[in-house]
Amino acid sequence: MATERTLSIIKPDAVAKNAIGEIIARFEKAGLQVVAAKMQHLSQEQAEGFYAEHKERPFFKDLVGFMTSGPVVVQVLEGDNAIAKNRELMGATNPKEAAPGTIRADFAETIDANAVHGSDSPESAQREVAYFFHADEICPR
Numbered sequence: 001m002a003t004e005r006t007l008s009i010i011k012p013d014a015v016a017k018n019a020i021g022e023i024i025a026r027f028e029k030a031g032l033q034v035v036a037a038k039m040q041h042l043s044q045e046q047a048e049g050f051y052a053e054h055k056e057r058p059f060f061k062d063l064v065g066f067m068t069s070g071p072v073v074v075q076v077l078e079g080d081n082a083i084a085k086n087r088e089l090m091g092a093t094n095p096k097e098a099a100p101g102t103i104r105a106d107f108a109e110t111i112d113a114n115a116v117h118g119s120d121s122p123e124s125a126q127r128e129v130a131y132f133f134h135a136d137e138i139c140p141r
């Protein structure tokens, strides 16, 4: 299996619930390593640029409003199959459809405030990691 990097964001709702540690513990227990991390309150421009692929969608304004509503924790996770593994740990976009035991099932209530973001492909992972981190801010073990 290939070692990959993926971009993870603990969204404002999960930060507000004081769930940062519990969520990171799930990544670590699943064999993913945190190789970069920072806490940040995104500006509107940062959130719009990050979610640019969705800019024509009806939910875009709400999404940007939510992502700028409080601080987030942005991380790079590294490990075997990290992109798919992180998506599996997160669960479905809509927490009501998320499998039991996933992060979204356990920490989120609505599709808008759904606790975590994770890159959805190698191409997005590469773009998203570079969007938030310089190469020298990533610390492989």
Ligand code: RTP
Residues within 6 Å of the ligand: 054, 059, 063, 092, 093, 111, 112, 113, 114, 116, 117, 118, 119, 120
């Ligand atoms: P994310 O990018 O945040 O990891 O979530 P995702 O891949 O599971 O879902 P995506 O399709 O990329 O959508 C990005 C975020 O937009 C909100 N959304 N709302 N109301 C809606 O139909 C709707 N669809 C998506 C969600 O908050 C989703 O996480």
Ligand code: MG
Residues within 6 Å of the ligand: 118, 120
């Ligand atoms: Mg997405």
